[in-house]
Amino acid sequence: MTRLMMCATQLASPATKTMFSRILTSGLFAGAAAGLIAALLQLYFVQPVLLHAELYEGGDLVHFGADPVTAHPDLPGMFAEPMRDGLSIIFTMLTYTGYALVLAALMSVAERQGHEINGRTGLLWGLAGFVAFHFAPGLSLAPEVPGVAAADVGVRQIWWTVTVAAAGVAMWLIAFGGNLVSYLIAAVLLMVPHIIGAPEPESFSGPVPTEIGALFAARAFGIGMAAWALLGSFTGHFWQTEGKRAGAAV
């Protein structure tokens, strides 16, 4: 009973509240800002490739037919479909806010262990986050254009989640492990999901030209890395400035 009361007291303690509001505030600021930039970059660089692929997915264009198909069809521009693109912006901002909350929480743990967190070190956090959440699962489950053949989505989601978790732990071990055993465990965690292999389709049936599929994967990775670099840097920056503000208030 006493212990429960003490735990409750700790939960409501000013230090806990301050820490939580610092994580939330820096996560929300960084996630919204990086998410908005990510969304605009995606709409400009990735969305046209996706719309191009959808012309093949829907059968409006067919390649390997009797006649050559133009590689430059008329595609709707940015915000030609305001609802669709608007929803994409909102969901990208939400997704990056989710990432930022995880980053800020882990930064709070790292800072307590004596590691410096700011906009510069945040850049490394962002790149590590990109590897964990985007590049590691994408190495075997390549970012896919609409219409590609793929295994059951539930099975792929399980493989994605396990791979992200393993790569996340690996990134932490590489950054903070500080000894050979940590690095070896990290290497194993990074490789094993790909040695086991991602769920693959029974047969290939995708109607989209390989040029479009390859460009889509490259663009998705490139924009993802840029957005994550910004996200890490922003989260580190806001983490530091929110800490100063909280320190000044106390």
Place this chain on the structure above:
Amino acid sequence: MTTKTIKASAAGASFLPAVFAVVLGLGIITVTGHVQASGLHDAAHDVRHATGFPCH
């Protein structure tokens, strides 16, 4: 013993904000990236493809 308990609960509680934020963040990512409900899937469709989530 009492001192130990106080220390343990203090250490546990001090990590609670981080744990809660991680759960909240992963919850948001699950909703935007993974939940297959058709309304959510359609709204998040382009983002899921562009961000490398398994989509459909």
